[in-house]
Amino acid sequence: MPDGTSQRQFESLLAPLVGSAFGVALRLTGNRDDAEDLVQEASLLAFRAFGSFAPGTNFKAWFFKILTNRFYQWCRKHRREPEIASVEDAPEIYLYTQTRKAGLHEGGGDPAELVLGKLDEEQVGAAIASLPDDFRVAATLYFMEQLSYQEIADILECPVGTIRSRLHRGRRILQKALWEIAVANGIVEPGEAEE
Amino acid sequence: MADEKLITCEEAFRRLQDYLDRELAEHETEEVNRHLAVCEWCASEYRFERSVIEQVRNKLQGARPPEDLMSRISASLQGEGE
Numbered sequence: 001m002p003d004g005t006s007q008r009q010f011e012s013l014l015a016p017l018v019g020s021a022f023g024v025a026l027r028l029t030g031n032r033d034d035a036e037d038l039v040q041e042a043s044l045l046a047f048r049a050f051g052s053f054a055p056g057t058n059f060k061a062w063f064f065k066i067l068t069n070r071f072y073q074w075c076r077k078h079r080r081e082p083e084i085a086s087v088e089d090a091p092e093i094y095l096y097t098q099t100r101k102a103g104l105h106e107g108g109g110d111p112a113e114l115v116l117g118k119l120d121e122e123q124v125g126a127a128i129a130s131l132p133d134d135f136r137v138a139a140t141l142y143f144m145e146q147l148s149y150q151e152i153a154d155i156l157e158c159p160v161g162t163i164r165s166r167l168h169r170g171r172r173i174l175q176k177a178l179w180e181i182a183v184a185n186g187i188v189e190p191g192e193a194e195e
Numbered sequence: 196m197a198d199e200k201l202i203t204c205e206e207a208f209r210r211l212q213d214y215l216d217r218e219l220a221e222h223e224t225e226e227v228n229r230h231l232a233v234c235e236w237c238a239s240e241y242r243f244e245r246s247v248i249e250q251v252r253n254k255l256q257g258a259r260p261p262e263d264l265m266s267r268i269s270a271s272l273q274g275e276g277e
Contacts, residue, residue, distance in 0.1 A: 007272050015265055022260035036264060043268045047275060092208075096243045105239070112246035116254070124254040142216075143252050149218055168212045175247065 010050050013059045014043060020060075020145060021067055027140040028071045030129040038074060042067040064145075064155045068137055075133050090172040098179050101191030116178065118187045127177035135170035142167055202226045207237045215244055 018039065025035035025042075046053075046066045053062055091097070095115070104111035116124070131139055141152045149167070153160045182188045202210075207230045213219045214227050231238040261267075 007269075007275075010272070011265075011269055014268070018265050018268070019260050022264060023255070023258045026258045027255060032261075036261060039260075039264065040268055040271060044271055044275070047272050093211075093240060093244065095247055096240055099243070110246055112243050112250055116247065116250035119254065121254050121257045124251055128255070143248075143255055146252070149216065164213075164218070167216070171212070171248075174251070178251075 006050055007047070010047050014046070014063065017060050017063065021063065024064070024140055024144050025067065025071070027125060027128050027144060028068075028136060029074065030125070034074070034078075038067065038071060042070045045070060061151065061155050064141070065157070068141075068156060071137065072133070090169070090176045092172060093175075094172055095175040095179055098190065099188075102188055103191060104188070115182050115188055119178065119182060119185075123181050123185065124178070127174055127181055130177045131170055131173055135166050135173060138163055138166040139170040139174060199229065201233065202230050204230075204234060204237055207231070207234070208240070211241065211244060214241070215248060 021039050021042070022035055025038040026032060029035050029038055042063070046063050049066070053059065095112070099105060099111040099115060104114050128136060128139060128143070137156065138152055141147050141155065147155070149160050149163045152158075152167075153163045156163065179188075183190055207227055210219060210223060210227055214224065217224075219227065231241055
């Protein structure tokens with residue numbers, strides 16, 4: 001049974017990354033209430049398992065492993081509407097192609113900024129939330145924590161090749177989602193008819 | 196260097212994602228850099244894709260946890276020890 005000393009030790013390791021954990025949880029669940037619950041539940045699970053944590057090793061990776069596992073359990077309880085972006089219909093460099101068609105590469109500015117700079121945090125978060133679960137987890141860890149393929153693979157206990165594939169495909173799906181949100185909100189006018 | 200043959204646009208395109216993620220071997224990265232130095236089309240694609248990643252990252256960093264989250268966690272852990 002954990003005691004006061006181990007609680008202090010645990011909290012000294014957890015406190016510096018609660019902000020990061022919340023940010024990741026928010027992108028995974030899509031709302032603040034569920035994100036808070038996820039972080040609290042993961043913290044409790046991690047504390048109960050603290051005896052299995054090897055001092056001096058990577059606490060953040062260990063905790064995020066518990067957090068993401070808890071998120072997958074959350075997914076099973078909260079089956080999402082099938083309003084999830086398709087993994088099939090997302091060509092390479094989708095956003096680049098669409099911004100070219102829309103004429104945004106003329107004029108000297110940053111065409112990515114011309115589109116994404118006008119999206120707010122909620123809209124970008126919605127695009128992340130539209131990704132299928134496995135892609136969303138990898139993409140969230142990548143964008144929020146700037147982890148390497150290997151670091152993400154260690155957290156998710158997947159082969160590096162699987163993470164690489166999920167990130168590459170996930171970013172393609174994300175780009176399509178971002179473009180569709182930008183068009184829907186009148187931020188851009190699509191150029192030629194999409195193929 | 197013995198061999199500084201330029202890679203093709205097709206090869207540069209194939210390495211784009213790994214390059215952005217800094218997952219290429221050093222010599223592969225150098226080959227891409229040499230190509231980008233002479234191919235504005237590919238350089239434009241690379242700049243754009245990098246900017247997309249940076250824009251998305253910047254937008255996602257704004258979330259702040261509730262100020263009392265850690266204290267609530269601490270309180271729940273306290274119950275475990277009793």
